[in-house]
Amino acid sequence: MNSFRAVVITGQGWLLPPGVELRQFHPQAAAPEEFAPQRLRDFAAGDYVRDPKVLRAMNRLFQIAAAAGVLAMHDAGFQQARDLTSAGHDPARCGTAVAMSEISPLTQNLLDAVIAASPDGRFDLAAFGEIARHQLHPFRRLTMLPNMAAAHISLLFGLQGPSYTLDSGITAGMQAILEAYWAIADHKADLMVCEAADSPENALRKAATLEVAGALVLEAETSAQARQVRILARVRAQPEYPSANTAARSSAAPAAGSLLAVLAGLRDLSLDQPQSLPGLELFPPAPPAEIVPRQSSREGRI
DSSP, rough: OOOOOOOOEEEEEEEEOTTGGGGGGSTTOOOOSSOOOOOOOOOOOGTTTHHHHHHHHOOOHHHHHHHHHHHHHTTTOOOSTTTHHTOOOOOGHHHEEEOOOOBBBBHHHHHHHHTTTTTTTTOOHHHHOOOOOOOTTTTTTGGOTTTTHHHHHHHHHHHOSOEEEEEEGGHHHHHOOOOHHHHHHTTTTSSSEEEEEOOSSSSSTTTTOEEEEEEEEEEHHHHHHHHTOOOEEEEESSOOOOSHHHHHHHHOOOOTHHHHHHHHHHHHTTTOOEETTTTEOOOOOOSSSSOOOOTTOOOOOO
């Protein structure tokens, strides 16, 4: 049998609207059935991503996902791409796992162009082509692809390893963590950035009205020890993962809910009280029990 490696969390980051707290996402918390529609206040993507050309190719959902990833990577001790190799990491063994909501193609600039090309109530394709040539960004389609969020954080930090994008509603955040966990435990990667984000601005279904983002850095324990960095927790996958988690189901953040629940569990972690979450267990840095083998049924700025 393959020898699975111990996996730890070395970085965390999140963005929440005013009045919303991480504890509301914890599976054991008495979270309200629905959050009031809210967006992040005073969010400036340029505070996290320096290159304006890169920002132009990001919709708001990608921007807040990248911001959470940047915060988590900084927390793990990586300020920029070259820090990976400086710390002894092979970029080809560092990857991403991102949970995304479905993205609506009906952006305001597209609607404005369609309206302008229909002055008498009839759509004029030739007029639309001319208007779109001047008013729509040539790389607009890149802002519609959910997997571009993983691409952006990979480019920001030079991650060249496994890259996963999960679009499965309330389970997506935890699934992203579990994919990252097994990539490391199975020796396929040494470091993985996990992200999840939601924004009503780009949502295909407007039920996702709470704008949030969260991120974790998972790393092989041997790598973290070699870097001599702070370990926030050791993690272990549970044998089975339920199809939904209570905190995520009761929130209005379907992609990010379960990842934010893990962040809430980290804050409650103590030496005498490990955290058991749907799909994952969190332990203090002291060694936990043996890693559970994978089940055969489960197939700052930059």
